[in-house]
Amino acid sequence: MxxxxxxxxxxxxxxxxxxxxxxxxxxxxxxxxxxxxxxxxxxxxxxxxxxxxxxxxxxxxxxxxxxxxxxxxxxxxxxxxxxxxxxxxxxxxxxxxxxxxxxxxxxxxxxxxxxxxxxxxxxxxxxxxxxxxxxxxxxxxxxxxxxxxxxxxxxxxxxxxxxxxxxxxxxxxxxxxxxxxxxxxxxxxxxxxxxxxxxxxxLAAAKETLADADLEGQKFLYIDGWLESGNLSIRAYGEGALMTELGADLGLTPVWTSELDAEYGDGGVNDAYGLSQIDVESLTAIGDAMIIYANDGSEENSATELQKNEVWQSLPAVQEDRAYAFPPNVWGAGGPRSNMQAIDGYVDILS
Known part of the structure; x- marks a missing residue:
């Protein structure tokens, strides 16, 4: 999303x-x-x-x-x-x-x-x-x-x-x-x-493609964000979120648990979506987990703003080049066709 x-x-x-x-x-x-x-x-x-x-x-x-x-x-x-x-x-x-x-x-x-x-x-x-x-x-x-x-x-x-x-x-x-x-x-x-x-x-073909990618135990967090009046807001995709479920289906291990959400999440999103609003500092709680972030492809967006942030720059995933921009224009709340696009996005990153 x-x-x-x-x-x-x-x-x-x-x-x-x-x-x-x-x-x-x-x-x-x-x-x-x-x-x-x-x-x-x-x-x-x-x-x-x-x-x-x-x-x-x-x-x-x-x-x-x-x-x-x-x-x-x-x-x-x-x-x-x-x-x-x-x-x-x-x-x-x-x-x-x-x-x-x-x-x-x-x-x-x-x-x-x-x-x-x-x-x-x-x-x-x-x-x-x-x-x-x-x-x-x-x-x-x-x-x-x-x-x-x-x-x-x-x-x-x-x-x-x-x-x-x-x-x-x-x-x-x-x-x-x-x-x-x-x-x-x-x-x-x-x-x-x-x-x-x-x-x-x-989905089955994607799993086959990633069979040799050694994803077992690889923790990950998918996030998105937006700018409003120059202020950066971030959403963590936790247990029960669509993009989290897709990543897990492909072999990744979700890191944003209900325990982390209770400690760091600010809520503000319908629970049915499995999302939670957080700040950049909260990302330090995920340790060395891989980060995948939404990117709409525009010149100035939440992703480009994140990259200017010192806390973001200090995260292990960022320092080790394991923070990946998701392909733009993939609707993360869609039907079968959008979800097939999302699967392809994960494959592009993980393979």
Whole structure:
């Protein structure tokens, strides 16, 4: 996850009053000139020979809500980037997404078709924009059935599918569940199963590539950060974080334990993500562990600021050239395609 992430939007409290005002306003909304249903589907779908189901859909989403559709959804509005990526991976172009500019900046695994309608921000969508697109399904991320945004959307007459974006008990399993649930709603389960099989094969091939890398017992910490008003903030990826789980799957040993987190972490992040805000001095607690840090590739970012810091420069991993920049533009909170990119990033570093 790079300097700016969906976590900032998720942990900030959105004003339900502001959303409601947008929903009941009289703003004129223009439908984009591009017909996304007719646009080319994702290049990752080139090998798709499966057939889209036409049967009615009745499914239980991750919050235990029943979602029923007369037929699989075709005109989909998506309000979270992981779900946008998943819809594209399933060979369907959403008619509208929240913050398409941000998606195209931070997510590279799946390209959003040009002209996809902008329906506002992820934490505060524009209801007029959503309903003007005449969707047959809205996909939103929520962690509970009483989520304010979810409840507001449920007041409309369009079916709403809720996904849970993170689960520290098993991030990869949760990523797969989100993907399969969306696939079912789109009638794309056959292709969805093939994509998940491709993910498993990709991970197995990466393990084979790293078989001779002598990773047993190699401790590591993945971090990201951001600059705000010139101040550096850092997040440690601990037990239950997605990037930590990926590294462990490839043979590394996570060093940021719950004990370290209790002593050095400042919290401030939804526990479901397994992340904790820390300061640079806290990194001295990891001893000689390898450090892998997110880098968005820009000229001035949290990574370049870190390298100017004397505490950072004194860390064993830095002094011994075992602090590695992760490849830029890999979305660390995405679906199968982003996670395959992340696996490749680890392989590039570790091999």
């Amino acid at each position: 790079t300097r700016t992430s969906r976590l900032a939007a998720l942990t900030a409290t959105a004003s339900i009053a502001a959303v409601a005002l947008v929903g009941c306003g009289t703003t004129d909304v223009e439908t984009p000139a591009t017909d996304d249903a007719a646009a080319d589907v994702s290049a990752t779908c080139a090998g798709d020979t499966t057939t889209t189901s036409t049967d009615p859909v009745s499914l239980t989403d991750q919050l235990g809500r029943t979602v029923e559709l007369d037929k699989p959804a075709e005109r989909v509005v998506v309000l979270e980037w992981q779900d946008v990526e998943d819809v594209l991976s399933l060979c369907v172009n959403p008619v509208g997404v929240a913050d398409p500019e941000g998606y195209s900046t931070w997510v590279s695994a799946e390209e959003l078709p040009e002209g996809t309608a902008d329906v506002g921000q992820r934490g505060e969508p524009d209801l007029d924009s959503i309903y003007a697109l005449d969707p047959d399904l809205i996909i939103v991320e929520a962690f509970s059935a009483d989520d304010e945004q979810l409840q507001l959307l449920e007041e409309g007459d369009v079916p709403v599918l809720a996904t849970v974006g993170a689960d520290s008990a098993g991030q990869i399993d949760n990523m797969k569940t989100v993907f399969s649930t969306i696939a079912e709603a789109l009638g794309r389960s056959d292709w969805g199963d093939q994509v998940l099989d491709e993910y498993d094969a990709h």
